[in-house]
Amino acid sequence: xxxxxxxxxxxxxGLDLPNRIVMAPLTRMxxxxxxxxxxxLQTEYYAQRASAGLIIAEATAISxxxxxxxxxxxxxxxxxxxxWRRVTDAVHAAGGRIIAQLWHTGAISHPELLNGAxxxxxxxxxxxxxxxxxxxxxxxVTPRSLTKQEIxxxxxxxxxxARNAMEAGFDGVQILANYLYLISQFLNAATNLRKDEYGxxxxxxxxxxxxxxESVLGEVEAQRVGVKISPMHEGSAFQANKETLPVTxxxxxxxxxxxxxxxxxxxxxxxxxxxxxxKLAGDGMFRHFRxxxxxxxxxxxxxxxxxxxxxxVDGLADLVAFGRPYIANPxxxxxFRENAPLAEVxxxxxxxxxxxxxSDYPTYQxxxxxxx
Numbered sequence: 019x020x021x022x023x024x025x026x027x028x029x030x031x032g033l034d035l036p037n038r039i040v041m042a043p044l045t046r047m048x049x050x051x052x053x054x055x056x057x058x059l060q061t062e063y064y065a066q067r068a069s070a071g072l073i074i075a076e077a078t079a080i081s082x083x084x085x086x087x088x089x090x091x092x093x094x095x096x097x098x099x100x101x102w103r104r105v106t107d108a109v110h111a112a113g114g115r116i117i118a119q120l121w122h123t124g125a126i127s128h129p130e131l132l133n134g135a136x137x138x139x140x141x142x143x144x145x146x147x148x149x150x151x152x153x154x155x156x157x158x159v160t161p162r163s164l165t166k167q168e169i170x171x172x173x174x175x176x177x178x179x180a181r182n183a184m185e186a187g188f189d190g191v192q193i194l195a196n197y198l199y200l201i202s203q204f205l206n207a208a209t210n211l212r213k214d215e216y217g218x219x220x221x222x223x224x225x226x227x228x229x230x231x232e233s234v235l236g237e238v239e240a241q242r243v244g245v246k247i248s249p250m251h252e253g254s255a256f257q258a259n260k261e262t263l264p265v266t267x268x269x270x271x272x273x274x275x276x277x278x279x280x281x282x283x284x285x286x287x288x289x290x291x292x293x294x295x296x297k298l299a300g301d302g303m304f305r306h307f308r309x310x311x312x313x314x315x316x317x318x319x320x321x322x323x324x325x326x327x328x329x330x331v332d333g334l335a336d337l338v339a340f341g342r343p344y345i346a347n348p349x350x351x352x353x354f355r356e357n358a359p360l361a362e363v364x365x366x367x368x369x370x371x372x373x374x375x376x377s378d379y380p381t382y383q384x385x386x387x388x389x390x
Contacts, residue, residue: 035071045369048060085131086128088152106187118180118188122175130151143211146253172200177237180234190238192245204224207265231273258295270307285304286298361382
């Protein structure tokens, strides 16, 4: 097993990783609900998974306005920084490495999460998705369009959160620029109807992303900054359209010029059949974008040990991120190494409170028969 690519060391930007197994960011709703501070429970949870080559922490809001999912953490207050410092110290003490993921939910937020305020976005387009509020899952509402001055404030919020992440002891940061959230809402022609320099052409729709990247690079060296981005097909306003692939291609080509730590690319999470993204299904996503980005590429979604090793051998990825397997297997590296069975996820406890289904999954213990 030690000869498999997943178990070989790798230099990612400014970090030396002992293996190429990455823990993908996973929203688990265990932060304190009133102040969005990481808890002792989260400290334990992440330390349990420190054998990963790299941990990408759960999506973390950059500001009160960017907050948009109940019981998730933030990175804008001193108390939140101290909470995250307890997490990073525990991961480092266990021999691990951990980076923060910077998150602004934009139109996916809800007035219940914003003290009654209207969510913001590139334009006043309801994305037609679901908000996770303190009182349950609810349909998104129509957001209001950010003013140009507010865009600059938001860009500065990303920079502040990046600075706070480093103060909290993280080994780097990742900008969340895909899925349904604010940066994607600027990139997406269906949710960005602006007539100013932040809308219209794909270059203009990408402007907000690069304003954010450059602001973060003003606080953190490029070799400790990465981006998560990929074209998506999620229905409603985020149904793939003729602009989805071209804007992502443009963005990734330009991201490649910044000398970043990494690019995390998600495979298809939905059926791409009959859409403009059809050729990106399966390994097609990584095959298509590998030539666009010259730095470290992390592949994510529907990964297992065999596929991860194959993607590295084929040159389609440098690192492989595992999400769902890490929920029930804190010792995933050991299980992969020993070809041990994986524990099953208790899906009823994935989102919730307390240790059950979170920090109480046991590590693998070979039977006496197996050891003999």
